[in-house]
Amino acid sequence: MAGKSRDRFSTATRLRLLGEQTAARVYRSQTRRQARRSRLTGRAAFLALVVCSLVVALAYPMRQYVSQRGDMAEQRDRMAEAREQVERLRDEKARLQDDLYIRRLAREHLHYVLPGETGYTMIDPEVAEQRRTEDGSADRPWYSNVWDGVDDADRR
16 A cells, blocks of 8 residues: 555656646746737837827828918919909900990999980889888988988987
């Protein structure tokens, strides 16, 4: 029996030794993994820091670039509108050089008539009725209405 107990003891001892060796290997591999992780984490943190720095460094210039592009487009639109207005004014200037055009404008806007013609002014009955009911000035001469307007403005 002594041989058997010795075998058991030696097996138990061997198992204990084997367990200790396995635990030591697991511990060593865990410390290596942790060392690798810490290096990878440090690298990742540095890379993240570099990327964030680039984003921060480029954010303001990019915003300015986009803003200036918008301003340039707006200025192009304004320039096109100004060109169109210049063309319209040139056309109007050319028309104003024509005597017939000037006469037509005078007849339309200033109610001018040529010698020998009779000018007529048509009054819309609805508008005349509105004026009569609003201020009662339709029965009076026009200069009385003008003086009343001056007096009203003087009171204010």
